[in-house]
Amino acid sequence: MTDPTNGIFDFQQMNVIRDAHRDWCAEQSIDVDSPVGRDAATLMFEAYKAGKTTQAELIEACEAYAEQRRANVRLGSPSIDSRS
Numbered sequence: 001m002t003d004p005t006n007g008i009f010d011f012q013q014m015n016v017i018r019d020a021h022r023d024w025c026a027e028q029s030i031d032v033d034s035p036v037g038r039d040a041a042t043l044m045f046e047a048y049k050a051g052k053t054t055q056a057e058l059i060e061a062c063e064a065y066a067e068q069r070r071a072n073v074r075l076g077s078p079s080i081d082s083r084s
Contacts, residue, residue: 009048017044020058027059028066 009017021041025032030040040062047061 009045013048013053016053016055017041017048017058020044020055020062023055024059024062 021037021044022032024030024040024044025037030037032041043062043065044058047058052058052061
């Protein structure tokens, strides 16, 4: 098997990442080719490189990231002036 830290993934590793990505996107009703779907794929590649090598661990990594993003969003808050 290829060392995942060098950014090169073998067929088996790619299948794990692909399957996790498809499953997570389906659970979230997200198109795999949408911007959010592509962000999830990138996150899963990074998570795999960081040692999360099972489908469940990759989905967990996406869930943790999504939860962190939800925690940082406050619906109804005033907008932030981006020109500051």
